[in-house]
Amino acid sequence: GESVGLHLPTLSVQEGDNSIINCAYSNSASDYFIWYKQESGKGPQFIIDIRSNMDKRQGQRVTVLLNKTVKHLSLQIAATQPGDSAVYFCAENSAGNKLTFGGGTRVLVKP
Amino acid sequence: KAGVTQTPRYLIKTRGQQVTLSCSPISGHRSVSWYQQTPGQGLQFLFEYFSETQRNKGNFPGRFSGRQFSNSRSEMNVSTLELGDSALYLCASSRATGSETQYFGPGTRLLVL
Numbered sequence: 768g769e770s771v772g773l774h775l776p777t778l779s780v781q782e783g784d785n786s787i788i789n790c791a792y793s794n795s796a797s798d799y800f801i802w803y804k805q806e807s808g809k810g811p812q813f814i815i816d817i818r819s820n821m822d823k824r825q826g827q828r829v830t831v832l833l834n835k836t837v838k839h840l841s842l843q844i845a846a847t848q849p850g851d852s853a854v855y856f857c858a859e860n861s862a863g864n865k866l867t868f869g870g871g872t873r874v875l876v877k878p
Numbered sequence: 879k880a881g882v883t884q885t886p887r888y889l890i891k892t893r894g895q896q897v898t899l900s901c902s903p904i905s906g907h908r909s910v911s912w913y914q915q916t917p918g919q920g921l922q923f924l925f926e927y928f929s930e931t932q933r934n935k936g937n938f939p940g941r942f943s944g945r946q947f948s949n950s951r952s953e954m955n956v957s958t959l960e961l962g963d964s965a966l967y968l969c970a971s972s973r974a975t976g977s978e979t980q981y982f983g984p985g986t987r988l989l990v991l
Contacts, residue, residue: 798977799977801979801980803982808984809984809985810882810968810982810983810984810985811921811968811982812982813979813980813981813982816979818977856921858921860977862934863926863928863933863934863975863976864909864911864926864928864933864934864970864972864975864976864977864978864980865911865923865926865934865936866911866913866921866923866970866980867923868920868921868922869920870920871920
């Protein structure tokens with residue numbers, strides 16, 4: 768989950784379609800994973816989380832999948848809306864409350 | 879319930895100065911963590927405080943320090959500012975330490991000239 772530079776990967780999606788954002792994490796000892804959404808000028812906003820004893824968790828329009836074998840996390844957004852346009856970060860918690868963030872994915876929703 | 883608040887929201891300093899940023903956690907939350915966000919390095923963990931004690935520390939120089947008060951409010955200080963310290967500094971609070979959900983404040987935007 769090391770960060771990347773200025774050029775965030777971008778997912779362009781049509782309004783109403785489903786979005787899938789992927790994330791690879793680095794520490795096999797991580798036991799807690801969180802997805803955050805960050806809009807311009809704001810702090811990261813909690814979306815959904817999952818603990819390492821689960822492989823799937825659903826929220827309102829969002830689903831997180833965890834594959835510990837390949838250290839992969841994904842966020843699915845159903846029926847993507849214009850308000851979903853933002854940068855999405857995955858984060859892994861490995862010690863105390865120390866979060867290690869991925870580099871982020873920018874989601875652009877086309878009307 | 880009010881969210882995490884951070885003051886000030888924006889700050890301009892010059893190289894060599896020092897700065898103190900403040901964070902008030904969500905009511906009832908006792909853990910406060912600090913993160914630095916830059917375009918080049920992304921979001922990086924600075925340190926975590928719980929019950930007025932530093933519990934975890936990231937890979938930042940000693941110029942970065944913090945503390946937590948008995949009411950769980952936290953401050954972070956950066957001494958001898960460098961241009962590279964320009965960043966968005968984010969504070970997050972959680973009920974306790976140890977794999978707890980962290981909720982972020984809006985951040986303090988620091989510009990070092």
